[in-house]
Every structure is written in structure tokens, then in C-alpha cells.
Amino acid sequence: MAKVTVPIGPQHPALKEPESFSITLSGEQIIETNMRLGYNHRGIEKACEARTYIQDMYLVERVCGICSHSHSTCFITAVEEIAGLAVPPRAQYIRTLIAELERVHSHLLWLGVAGHEIGFDTLLMYSWRDREVVMDALAALTGNRVNYGINTIGGVRRDFTREQLDSLLKVVDVLEERTKYYIEVATEEPTLINRLSGVGTLPHDDAVRLGAVGPTGRASNVNRDVRRDDPYLAYADLQFDVIVDTHNDVYGRTLVRVGELMQTYRLIRQIVKQIPDGPVTVKAPRRIPAGEAVSRYEAPRGEDVHYVKANGTDKPERVKIRAPTLANLQSVSRMLENNNLADVPITLAAIDPCFSCTDRMIAVADPASGRRETLSWEALRQHGIRWYAGRGVDFAALNRKLGRKLGRNA
């Protein structure tokens, strides 16, 4: 059969971000994948050299729309190491708390995307509805759904009260119950199992050879997690298991992520229970003494690496960022070999490449009166519930149940 090369991207409905794939097919089967990346390159490393450390912290928080806290924390950990700052334990716990809440929102987001890519949109609707619980918790703690701005050089910008911390226990209870349901779906629902098994296979040796990180690597039995192997923040004090799987395929990546959610709840409970009292910042110098540091961080998508070189001024000499997606994209060509063209979207989605999610309010324009009003999130939510109820779809009972657990009126 004659070979056909199909271009996918850089702008394509199956992609959430611009990337360009040139896929050579024999019939439906993928023979070779050629990738062109860089469409989102914004020159952040160069821009960091022209800005102060504190400005850079805000800039790198915007490297990614999902793991924003991962990048800002990875960056300032390196800066603090060079400056020799002893960040107070309470600040380390708060950073760890935000990091794990971020992992929850990222993994639930991924679960929805994965459901969507295989036509299981009910899973998308369910998991994104539940994800709102953790988004609300993050917004209540930090003021933002993403880009939390919690970090500062030498500590964190906000302290939390005991009530705020304790309220997270209810949040975790709800999320844990929902996650148990997703684990049930992942392990018992035959449609999901059959659709994901054997798709996007990455054998263990290839995962090691190509440097796969995070859940992508762990689903190919690469037992690697920076939180355990190279502890940072408060992880050395906390107990958790690293979830690995031997399926080597998209199904395995699903099991690893839902399994990791359960470990994350375990971590959040420990943080709430054992967070030490004390200050949340130490004074940091504006000029950072000359030096260099390599910082690693287990972001939701895998190992994030930052290298910072300081030259004694208030601006870094060099900042190098290696986000986990770049490491994982090296494995995508291997995953796609001998798969069907139709498996491209879910295989790509299974490494969880990043995209932005920041909307929190909607402006409603009334064409008759020309009046514009802003709808609050809660009003939009109520509108959605009424809209569906009017069409015979009623989530009221489930919402009441979730609301009761969170201690609020549904």
C-alpha cells in the first residue's frame, strides 16, 4: 500500500496547543511521526536575564497555565539555594500544600481531557465538575484558580489560619470519594479499559532511554519521583507511595494518575495535621551572590528542572527551564509507532501536554437593551443547574450531597 503523509497542526482541532506533526501512514497504521515544536516559544529564559529575581518569579509562574506553582517554586528554590536562605518550615509546608492541590486540579483536568479524546464526554463533565471543588479551595486559599502568587523569595506571601487548613479536610473527603469512583470506572468499565489498553505503548526500556518523566514514565514501570528521590520542600517529612504500573500504555497512564490522586489526598491530610507554627518568610537580599544551582521538582506532568546562575546583581546571569512535557515528547514518536491514526489524539493527550485554563467569570450582553453585566461564578453555576433541570437533567441530589460534605448550601 502506498504511504501517505498527513500533516496535523500546528493549528488543528485535535490539538489543544500548537505543535506540528507530520505522520506517515500505511493505510490506517502509523509508520513514522515527525514533530516540529517551538510554536509557543516566548523567549522567557532571555527575558529573565533582563528582569530582577522577584519579577522573574512572576514571569516563570506563567510558563505554564496549569503547573504554575511548579515553575515558580522550582525557580525560587534554586535562587534560595544560591542565596543560602533557610526558608522557614511553615513556608515549606504551605508551598507543599499548594503543590499537591495543584496536582489534584491537574490530574482531574487530565482525566476529563482523556475522557473527551475517547468520546467519553460524561467522564469529562463529571471530572471537571469535581475539579471545581479543588479550584474553589485554591481560590479561597490564594485568591486565584491558577497562578497562585503564593511564593516569594524566602518564603510565602500568605499564611493560613487553622480554620482554613481544617476546611481542606472536608474538600479532601469529597475529592477522595469521587476519586474512588473514578478508580472504579478505570478498573471496571470495559469500554474505557478496551479503548485505552494497548494504545500508545511505551516499553520500559524505551521510557528510560528516551528520558520519560512523571506519570508517563511511571506507567512504563520507571520508578522515579523527585519528591521521594531528591526531596525538596517538606516532602522528606511526609509519607506517600510512588505509583508505578506495568501496562506501558495509555491505560497504565490513567491508572497511575488516579492512583496518585489518592496519595495526594494522603499528603494533604498530613500537611494539615503536622504543619509547624512559626514565621512564613525570611528576609531575602535584593542582590543574589554569585553562584549556581540545579533545582528539580515533581510537577503533575513529571520532573521540572530549573538551572539558575547568579552573578551578584539583582538579575540572574542565566535561567534555564526544562518543563516535563519537553522530556515526554521525545517518547511520543515511539508511542505512536504501529498505532492507528485515530489513536493520535488520546496518545498525545496521555502525556498531558499543558494548556491554559483561567476563565472565572462571564460578561453577558443583552442585545435588546445593550446592557452588559458580569455573572459571578456562583450565579453561572446556578444558571447551569436550572438550565439542565429545565431539560429534565437534574443533578440536584448529587449537588446537595457534595454541598453537605463541604458544609455549604447547594
Add this chain to the structure above:
Amino acid sequence: MPSEEIVKPRLAGRFPALADRIVLQRPRRFVVETPAGQFDEIARFAFGDLGFIYLCTITGLDEGDNLSFLYHLAHPDGTVLTIKRSVPKAAPTVASIGPLFPGGQIYERELVDMLGARVEGLPPGHRYPLPDGWPDGQYPLRKDWKPEMLDNPTANTAGGTHNG
């Protein structure tokens, strides 16, 4: 035995010239500067004998007359060994790390685009991360490069084709 304890004695034992060049920056962070011509051998030893099987990334530095490349290798036990090599900016040629770390080629393409490194042994493929129409001879992470140079590319390019 954790790799942290064996890195220094074993590296210095195998390469006596390195004895004074191995620095433990903090727990689990080693940096070693390699003398000219010994990089490949040291990297092979770190990979094959010391067990640094992961390449985290490669950082490129513009250090005036030289370009330096920092290969951040990781051990499964959490230790990071950064192997630094420097080449003259006038002839910034290095061999590809691909035979040891096939996943590292994308980091090498980044060095080619952003710092003007020449990497021998890179297989044909797309450049990364700059766009196809990027002017030749402009390397954004070099210290003398300014964004304004893009407005007048011909004044700053040596001509010829892109070497990546």
C-alpha cells in the same frame, strides 16, 4: 551505597586530573568541569559505570570567549551530576550525546538555535525552538544579542545557511 558517596572517589580514581574539579555544591548535587577532549569519556563513565542513566537537560552558557554546556545527569537515587564542558565561541563544535541519551537530541537542537553551537552527529530533523524563517547567525541566548537585532537582520548576520 548511595551514589553521593561514590561519585567523587570513583570519578577521581578513574580520571586523576578531575580530583580538584569535582565540587559537591550541596547534598545530591555534584558539578565537574571536564578538561578539553575528555568529556565524552567522562560522560560514558558516568552513564555506564556510575549509573547516571537520565539526562535532565543541557544548559548552554555564553561565557565571553567560550560557550559552556552543562549536562545535568541524574541517578535513580536522586543525585544530580552536572558535567560542564567549554568550547571556544569561534569553533563551538561538540559531538552529540545522542548515542548515550537519545532523548537529549532536542536539548542539543536548542543549543544550536539559541547559542549557535555546532553539534556533530545530530540526525536530520526540524530545528528547535526558533521559527523556520529566523535569520542566520542570530543566537538569542548569546549575551550580545538584543531583540532589536531582529529588526535589521542583514546587518548582523554572517550569511550562509543555518547550521542546524
